[in-house]
Amino acid sequence: MASGSAALDQIVAKLKGSSDPKRRYEYVLWLAKKLPPAPAELQCESNRVKGCVSQVFVAPTAGVNGLQWQGDADAQITKGLLALLIAGLNGLSASEVQAIDPCFIAETGLQGSLTPSRANGFLNILRHMQAQAADLISNN
Template structure:
């Protein structure tokens, strides 16, 4: 399944919910399903700077694909990073780097989050692409 297909699948799932509260609960649920990052991996160099909550992101190369591990101290923020992990985890670095991340605008999340949390969505996407670039150049 391509990144674009995963994005569309996620948008279709979110569109099943009629109001923002249900979507919010769905995103929190995605965060709860995200495996916890071991405490020893939650280091300052893995923090995404500029997020209101603490968000840790790590990436490793497995062959041609990038694997992401993420966690947060906030349920909604963990759900937000889980959206990106779901879409980008296991993909090739080149595909991640060229992925159009504007799908996040279509989720409606930004309109219902505090400005600092909405900005965190851009920071998360940028950091994930940065990791892909760094790992692809090794």
């Protein structure tokens, strides 16, 4: 199933390629370690993802090469899920981000490794990023 993002589809394929839930979990933690530190000013109310047990902040910058995302989270697994979304959505236009089908989340096979609240938080992060993209469209 295509998500609407080639980068996101590659990440999903990598996760689906492992039958071991522990390896998928380790991949998400590896993504967390690779996420560059976000600037402190990113941590404001408008960038905070609501509905997450962890503190999660994410924000886009619009450029000639599409949206570039920055973010941070105070829990490693949540930070890894955020990093997965950032890697998958970087470079897309705001309308492309809005069009991402959240069904890709089930395709990752991560539900078996995540608590229900983390899985819900993953969806909330995506929804927040899509809402930010919508705001960019309406403000232009």
